[in-house]
Amino acid sequence: MPTGAPSGVYKDEIKIYIEADVVLPKFAEVGNAVGALMGKGIKRIEIMLKPVREKKRKRLFFYPGGREEFSLYDDAIEYAKNLGHRLIIDYMEEAGLDKSNIKIDMHKNDINLNEGTNVPVETTLTFIGVGTSESEK
Known part of the structure; x- marks a missing residue:
């Protein structure tokens, strides 16, 4: 699952479609921001x-x-x-x-x-x- 600011919003909906547990990494909401700054x-x-x-x-x-x-x-x-x-x-x-x-x-x-x-x-x-x-x- 992609990480970034909106990832947590879609967690429950995606869980329904893939019939699996969805686990987001710690600090996923800032993953893209850090990548933009450092990468x-x-x-x-x-x-x-x-x-x-x-x-x-x-x-x-x-x-x-x-x-x-x-x-x-x-x-x-x-x-x-x-x-x-x-x-x-x-x-x-x-x-x-x-x-x-x-x-x-x-x-x-x-x-x-x-x-x-x-x-x-x-x-x-x-x-x-x-x-x-x-x-x-």
Whole structure:
């Protein structure tokens, strides 16, 4: 069972579903808070680009919280890279981690139906950010 502030609230309900004793560790209600102060923050974001079949070829760009349209694939990719990094940094800073202690990796996955085409039918950019507190350094 996950620990953290709300864990105790769900203890009796979970017990019914799993037909077992549920035991929470001592100080479980502050487990996540201690982890946030002393440990690492991790955030994963996926941004997907897909073509739209219209008279004007456009790329739809889906990301957590929104959608954009671009005429050029390269413009969409560049914007996605910047947005992915910005979303990770914003999340980590909101969690109290310093920007200088955040490492972000990006993986690009293209799906092509026809070899030799320059523009894939779908592109997914996956960003994984890991932030550490000063005490972890």
